[in-house]
Amino acid sequence: MNIGETQRKLSLWAEQDPERKFYGLYDLVCREDWLRLACAHVSQNAGSKTAGCDGLCMNDFEADLEGNLAKLGEALRSETFAACPVRRVYIPKTGGKYRPLGIPSIRDRVVQEAVRMVLEPIYEAGFSQYSFGFRPNRCTMDAIKCVHFATLERKKFFWVIEGDISSYFDTIHHGKLLKLLRRRVTDERLLKLIWKFLRAGVMERKLFKDTKLGTPQGGIVSPLLANVYLHELDRFMGERTKLPQRERRARRKAGQANYTYARYADDFIILSNGTRAEAEKMREEVRSFLASELRLTLSMEKTKITHLNEGFDFLGFTIRRTMGRKGMTTKILIPDEAITRHLDVMMKAFTTHDDSANLKFLAVNRIIRG
DSSP, rough: OOOOHHHHHHHHHHHOOOOOOOOHHHHHOOOHHHHHHHHHHHSSSGGGSSOOOOOOOOOHHHHHHHHHHHHHHHHHTTOOOOOOOEEEEEEOOOOGOEEEEEEEEHHHHHHHHHHHHHHHHHHHSOOOTBBBOOOOOOHHHHHHHHHHHHHHHGGOOOEEEEEETTHHHOOOOOOHHHHHHHHTTTOOHHHHHHHHHHHHHHTTTTEEEOHHHHHHHHTTTHHHHHHHHHHHHHHHHHHHHHHHHHHHHHHHHTTHHHHHEETTEEEEEEEEOOOOOOOOHHHHHHHHHHHHHHHOOBBTTOOOOOEEOOOOOEETTEEEEEEETTTTEEEEOOHHHHHHHHHHHHHHHOOOSSOOHHHHHHHHHHHHHO
């Protein structure tokens, strides 16, 4: 059976039976065709030329592709595969801050991609429709459209909870993550392999650090694992948002709030059509759930409660209720700081003196594409 057919079957089985547990998945990761396709996917990534802590990039791996794939497959089958520490670098964020980025070795990236190819069809079948980050065929604008639809004037969702989890990717509890994975995966060899990646450690310059918490931002399988973890928050919110229409109407007549929700990775928004006090109560419920069930900390300072008239920022956009030609409406705006920052980058691309006109146009086109 080819890879595509296998993935379709995994997805179908997972969708048909949400309680089904899967075994024999490790054998798929070890398959030569599976590793070869995983290697092709990694090779297409923009970061394939960036080396991990072993100093090797994709070109080095492909110099003896057949030999390296054979060694990788044998190490996996004999269960002697050992994950390398992740090389940590820091990339700039807005506001002058820096975000840690983990760069696994090429061989680790290939194996992680093979693991992702196995797990993604299973978990995608059960993920929430209100989860948008790091998922196939979903993007930032899908999340923005979801929030925009929820803020239509007739829906009256005017109070906004701007969810912010403190250092999410660095504080994922490994034991809890494995427990969640075991709900669907019974293949202990695969879980042991994932554990190796979680505990591989980090190399920051020449200093090695243990990784007893978190998943490295930059690891290929990390976004999927992060979504598995926060799927519990999606389930928690689903119990409070996916109410029958009759019950929602009854709650409104009784003066109680209804809620809607959208999440992109660790950024999430909760909208309420009740009072500020009810929004504050919901924020406390979410804080308590994250702390007790997922061992995560909701930043109360950054998790603001905002009225839609004041506007709030989500995924680089400002969403605000304002007066339009036909009355009050919700608008999606680009923040002034983002416009200024983009123009500065464009200006620098145009004002470099050493580059040819063709190189300048190439650079500007890349900036425009994002």
